[in-house]
Amino acid sequence: MKKICMKMGASLPYGNKIIPVDVSATGEPLLSLLEVRQNGESELKKITREAFIDSLGECRLPLRDLRMLVKTADPSHRSRFPALLPRPSSKCYIFEIEHIKLICFSDRCLIFNPEENATEKFISELSEQFKAGETELRNGTNLDCSMRMLYLDSYISNVRDQDFEHIILESALENVVHKFRRH
Numbered sequence: 001m002k003k004i005c006m007k008m009g010a011s012l013p014y015g016n017k018i019i020p021v022d023v024s025a026t027g028e029p030l031l032s033l034l035e036v037r038q039n040g041e042s043e044l045k046k047i048t049r050e051a052f053i054d055s056l057g058e059c060r061l062p063l064r065d066l067r068m069l070v071k072t073a074d075p076s077h078r079s080r081f082p083a084l085l086p087r088p089s090s091k092c093y094i095f096e097i098e099h100i101k102l103i104c105f106s107d108r109c110l111i112f113n114p115e116e117n118a119t120e121k122f123i124s125e126l127s128e129q130f131k132a133g134e135t136e137l138r139n140g141t142n143l144d145c146s147m148r149m150l151y152l153d154s155y156i157s158n159v160r161d162q163d164f165e166h167i168i169l170e171s172a173l174e175n176v177v178h179k180f181r182r183h
Contacts, residue, residue: 034114040130
């Protein structure tokens, strides 16, 4: 049990609030990740670098990608070059453009540094997209709440026909483009 707590991180009570610890019991900094699943559920995780690398073990990512992801997870790290790296052998892609840093698989997506303001905006837009898809499925109606819903013509009939990875990618690109539109 002690080993799991060290790997997964911990929280300290402070009055009525719980404050997350950014350092493991061994002194190693914790990575902050938000795991979004295909059904729209999400879970905030604070894990060590070792636990993060272990969790990606079955994906067979190249070592250079693992190094880049660990470096990317540091909130103070800003990449010089935007990157969208498809990894067909690992059945995922790595997206690192502006404030959005993530690795997306067909069934889940790991978003780095979800506590940052700009990343929080992306996450809220993404969760709205999943809610809109659920509402459409329940009501059987077409909602005109985003660009995704508008270009549905002959290729895609609604959100449930889109692949999870494409929804994530399109939301991320839309968020980055919207950021540049403000300037």
